[in-house]
Amino acid sequence: MERILIVDDEHSMREFLEIMLTQEGYGVTLAGDGRQACDLLDREAFDLVVTDIRMKDVNGLDVLKKAKAVDPNAVVVLISAFATAETAVEAMKEGAYDYIPKPFKVNEFKKIVREALASRQPSPDAPEDATTGRRKHFDLLVGESPQMRKVYDFIRRVAATRSNILISGESGTGKELVARAVHRLSDRKEKPFVVINCAGIPENLIESELFGYKKGAFTGAAADKEGLFDVANGGTVFLDEVGELTPAIQVKLLRVIQERTYTAVGGTEEKRVDVRFISATNKDLEEEVIAKKFREDLYFRLNVIHIHMPPLREREGDLPLLAQHFLERYSRELGKDIRKVSAYAMDILKQYAFPGNVRELENIIERSVALETSNIVLPESLTLSNLQRDRERMNRRRTDLGPEGIDLEKVLGQMEGEYIIKAMRLAHGKKQRAAELLGISMRSLRYRMSKLGLG
Ligand SMILES: Nc1ncnc2c1ncn2[C@@H]1O[C@H](COP(=O)(O)OP(=O)(O)OP(=O)(O)O)[C@@H](O)[C@H]1O
Ligand SMILES: [Mg+2]
The missing domain is CATH 3.40.50.300 (P-loop containing nucleotide triphosphate hydrolases)
Structure with a gap:
């Protein structure tokens, strides 16, 4: 059984993660603060550490450093509220596997946990390319759709x-x-x-x-x-x-x-x-x-x-494999140590239609590897002129109202949340600047954030 250490100072969150991961069949150990986590790391081995970033005294970054000190190959995933996005970037530089933005969807969380664990134990059955760890058909083609x-x-x-x-x-x-x-x-x-x-x-x-x-x-x-x-x-x-x-x-x-x-x-x-x-x-x-x-x-x-040849946008599941393939290739060629496309960046890519198909994806990844300064591809380094346009189109399409109707409150709430998160990221977590970007007052921003559970 794979063993996961959960570190969070919030009781309800610990409980929630414990139930969810136990149901998935993992062995879960809980720590209520950073100090306790460091003690546990000294005594026991874990396949994966999932830790909140913001905790009193010993924070998530300290836990990460401790885990890496005990075992350089330790796999650590951080949970970040967007206010700590900057810290999350720093954590990537320290060798974290990924960070999960709060609030997150259960399925996204489970997926990252699976991927993080897989990164530690490459599946032994599939014939793999020695350098990328991914299967290449006829030594040329990547994709399992x-x-x-x-x-x-x-x-x-x-x-x-x-x-x-x-x-x-x-x-x-x-x-x-x-x-x-x-x-x-x-x-x-x-x-x-x-x-x-x-x-x-x-x-x-x-x-x-x-x-x-x-x-x-x-x-x-x-x-x-x-x-x-x-x-x-x-x-x-x-x-x-x-x-x-x-x-x-x-x-x-x-x-x-x-x-x-x-x-x-x-x-x-x-x-x-x-x-x-x-x-x-x-x-x-x-x-x-x-x-x-x-x-x-x-x-x-x-x-x-x-x-x-089917267009890339119709190949279910190939995008992450191809992205990782190109990432590893260009990372090697450009002498960088970038190991992964962040969950945020992958979400953006998944919304994109790729009119230029695999070649366009390859160019996007090559450029972001060249631009990226952390060891994970973040949305900021995806330079995507078409991509941007496409996303705007997607957003506009959201206003379609079909015969099945919509839940207006929910849709508006989602949009509000997305804009707030975007503004907070652009403002590097500074609420005053984010409020300016959104054209609302600080008070209004605080209110909206707490209403949406983003506070
Ligand atoms: N399945 C794949 N796995 C790995 N690399 C791929 C895959 N498909 C395409 N590529 C890469 O994407 C780029 C474009 O591929 P290729 O030149 O074969 O496309 P094409 O269909 O001939 O495009 P065009 O019509 O523009 O000439 C190449 O760099 C190729 O190595
Ligand atoms: Mg061609």
């Missing part, structure tokens, strides 16, 4: 064939990674994986890029040059943004696929080529075919097998 599991299954089934594959999906959903996974799993894996960015090569160059050229084929062609198909022979060609191919190139490509031969620019000799084509597009290629912008015959040749 049902949609992604389907994609993994599909990759496994089609990799061994030589059928051409078309991967569709919004920008940043991982299309190129899937293509690489297929190649890696196929019997072509020892041969090259060649990426051709169909949007990036100018029309007049694409032919010589793809097929190579002969000496003297055009001004400047001083010697024979190999094309990408020469390089890719026996391997996989990844046609990225295939919807951007011009009609002239579409014809030439169709010939390569049908005849499996091509001719260098300025050459006469027909060369044989054996490649598998994997194409990717964020357009609706079928629509392009209907609009006569993309050749139907080429479309059918490329789209023998179709894989669709």
Whole structure:
């Protein structure tokens, strides 16, 4: 049984946490103040310490330091009223696992406890990436949502064939990674994986890029040059943004696929080529075919097998895994010691629609790792222009009134609480400044806070 030490000077809170965690099957020990907690830490070992920050004499920060002194790997979670948000940040720097803002929801609390305990004991059964502790499929793809599991299954089934594959999906959903996974799993894996960015090569160059050229084929062609198909022979060609191919190139490509031969620019000799084509597009290629912008015959040749990548916002549960994956990667690359995305920051990310999908998440995490000064990603270091806009939209949507009606008092109370918490955070816990930010008097702020149980 995992043992948890609860430290809180408030009797009702201790009792509440004890009942809740005991029901969850944990062994719970209680301490009514910091001094008692330090004594216990000297005598007994705990898997997790959960402590209130604000206590008389020996406070939560002292308990944290004590726990770390006894065992550097101790896992400590702090409970903070927002007035102590600054202390909570300091606690993160001292090596706390996370802090739980008061008031909290029971489920959030249980979740953080589970995660904190898991951080101490990585599950032994799943094959894991040694450096991140998270499972990577085909050594490339992170995510355990049902949609992604389907994609993994599909990759496994089609990799061994030589059928051409078309991967569709919004920008940043991982299309190129899937293509690489297929190649890696196929019997072509020892041969090259060649990426051709169909949007990036100018029309007049694409032919010589793809097929190579002969000496003297055009001004400047001083010697024979190999094309990408020469390089890719026996391997996989990844046609990225295939919807951007011009009609002239579409014809030439169709010939390569049908005849499996091509001719260098300025050459006469027909060369044989054996490649598998994997194409990717964020357009609706079928629509392009209907609009006569993309050749139907080429479309059918490329789209023998179709894989669709779901947008990130529809992948239940992948966001935290991916966020942690990128966090660890950039933390390592940038030489920082940031271990976790705080619960606050994760909440904000969860509300976001990620129009740029995984790539956008990766950029957001990279930036916040660069900006973050504590050892946990806090909301302040999430620089999110779109994110902000999205949240505002979400908030506006809240005013929708459906046939099932709403509880106006409750909704208004929630909004009030959120604004107050935001203001208090911005004001670093200074009530006078928070009241100014909210355009109300100190008295009114105090009243509202106590009414909402935020005092
Ligand atoms: N499931 C995943 N696990 C880990 N990293 C991922 C995953 N999906 C995407 N990425 C990362 O996100 C970024 C974008 O992925 P990728 O280039 O494969 O997307 P794409 O669909 O080809 O996007 P675009 O259409 O914009 O070219 C890459 O840095 C990639 O490593
Ligand atoms: Mg791509």
